[in-house]
Amino acid sequence: MKNGNSKKVLLIIPSRIMVRGIEGVFSDLGEFKVEGILSDLSRTSEARLRTIGADLIIIDPIVFDYAGRAEGRSHIAEYTDASVVALQTMAMEDEMWKQYDEVINIYDAPAVIIRKLRSALSSHEESPKSDSLELSSREKEILICVAKGMLNKEIADLYNISIYTVISHRKNITRKTGIKTVAGLTVYALLNNLIDSGSVE
Numbered sequence: 001m002k003n004g005n006s007k008k009v010l011l012i013i014p015s016r017i018m019v020r021g022i023e024g025v026f027s028d029l030g031e032f033k034v035e036g037i038l039s040d041l042s043r044t045s046e047a048r049l050r051t052i053g054a055d056l057i058i059i060d061p062i063v064f065d066y067a068g069r070a071e072g073r074s075h076i077a078e079y080t081d082a083s084v085v086a087l088q089t090m091a092m093e094d095e096m097w098k099q100y101d102e103v104i105n106i107y108d109a110p111a112v113i114i115r116k117l118r119s120a121l122s123s124h125e126e127s128p129k130s131d132s133l134e135l136s137s138r139e140k141e142i143l144i145c146v147a148k149g150m151l152n153k154e155i156a157d158l159y160n161i162s163i164y165t166v167i168s169h170r171k172n173i174t175r176k177t178g179i180k181t182v183a184g185l186t187v188y189a190l191l192n193n194l195i196d197s198g199s200v201e
Contacts, residue, residue: 006033007121010054012063013087014039018106022058022087025110032056032117039063041075049079056121058104060087061096073099074152074163077170081180083120099164133176140194142169146182147189148199 009032013019019037026032036052038045041063049057057076064072069092076084086100097103102120104113135143138159145155152170156163179185189195 006030007055007117008033008035008053009117010034010036010038010049010052010057010082012038012041012045012049012057012059014060014063015089018060018087018089022113025113028110029114031114046079049076052080054080054082056117057082057084058087058117059084060089061092062090069096071099071153071163072096074167077152077167081171081174083123085117085120135173135176139169139173139176142166143173143185143189144194146170146173147186147195149182 009026011019011022011034013022019034023034026034035054036048038048041049057080059072059076061069061072064075068075072086073084076082083101085102085104086097088097088103088105101123102116104116108116141159142155145158150158152163152166155166159166173185174180177185177188179188186195186200190197190200
């Protein structure tokens, strides 16, 4: 695959050795290209997460504190719509791994890693498309919440649904509208009379 068609990858991994290993796996093929490396999720890092425009994020969940690991994927979804793959460097409950689009293990062979990354991208980009691009009533409710500046956890609590369900609705909203940013979705909600300007933070 030519470099122009390479998928942009952002690594959020504190270990330089792990980063070098992943870069080594990518360098032979040219299918994936590391566009940025973050060692943590500080405020500066979160700002970079918003602007880098990655297709795929590989994250070591160790960057989250223990309490934050259960919602790691949804935290990333606050900043980007990229596919998110977890790098398994530690033991966590199975449920925590299920939130990610895919999980790669530090012992996986390069071919297995590439296959898993392709799988994460295809499941993210080619999610089943409904015939209609019309937002469902629940998607409109979620969109209104997003436009009002609510976080995934707040939306999940409001409608008594899981964070993963909220993320799924947000992916569908993005797919149907073609809009990836919160600001863009807010404008969309205003233009379609789903909210009035007074209810936007």
